[in-house]
Amino acid sequence: MRKILSVTAALALVAGGAAAHHGWGSYDASKVVTLEGPVIESRYEFPHGEIVLEGEGKKWQVVLAPPSRLQARGVVREDIEVGKRVKAEGYPSTVRDNEMRAERLTIAGRVFEMR
């Protein structure tokens, strides 16, 4: 039972992060989603970074570039820490209704392109 519980906990922890991995093709570029607010969850990890932001009445998984590219563009781990105020503009997933792929981040007045 304890094993089941810990696996469930592990699943809950990672569900957001890894479930987003289904490539970069399935996003609707005809709609732009803009989210702005404090970061609720943050992963500065390979294969790609990810933050959770709230907007339009729900929590969004915001898919970012891989950490190596984030770093190259000037976004360090601390910039997207939980609680930091971040604006993300991007395209919503056509597969999951609470996921978007960020094209651009604005953090403390600085703009970072993800592509």
Added chain:
Amino acid sequence: MESAAHWPIWAVALQESVFGLGIRHSTWIYPTANILHVIGIALLVGSIIALDLRLLGFGRKNIPAAAASRFLTPIAVVGILLIVPSGLTLFTADAGPLAANRVLQVKLVLVALGLLNAILFRLLWERRLPRWDRERPGLGIVQVLASMAIWLCVPVLGRLIAYL
């Protein structure tokens, strides 16, 4: 396939292990594994397709079949030696969803078939390679064509894991 409920427990344990965490958080491990995986694929698929073409008769005026096999097979083996550890590294970073990914599952079945086909080819025909061009066995030719089809599909499926 995509939801966390379908991820095998062992795969979740692997991705949450110190290895999974370490790979995801390192600046260089994941990109390095990615690069080695691609170089390994180039060596493996390149050498196999070259040998298969030779066995079909292309280039027979330039190089004997047995010599082509002796030269190209070690290159394919080096490719495998690069592909397997780098592939396991990429898998470990994201094991839960990858273990449940149909595209990866089909790819791995094809890899197994391709290896089996290659081993059978060696066992059946290696000694006949010196006179391959004079008497090409029908089954051997079928195996060569299967090899080309399988090893061309494998990297296609591998690449599609990120898109499907």
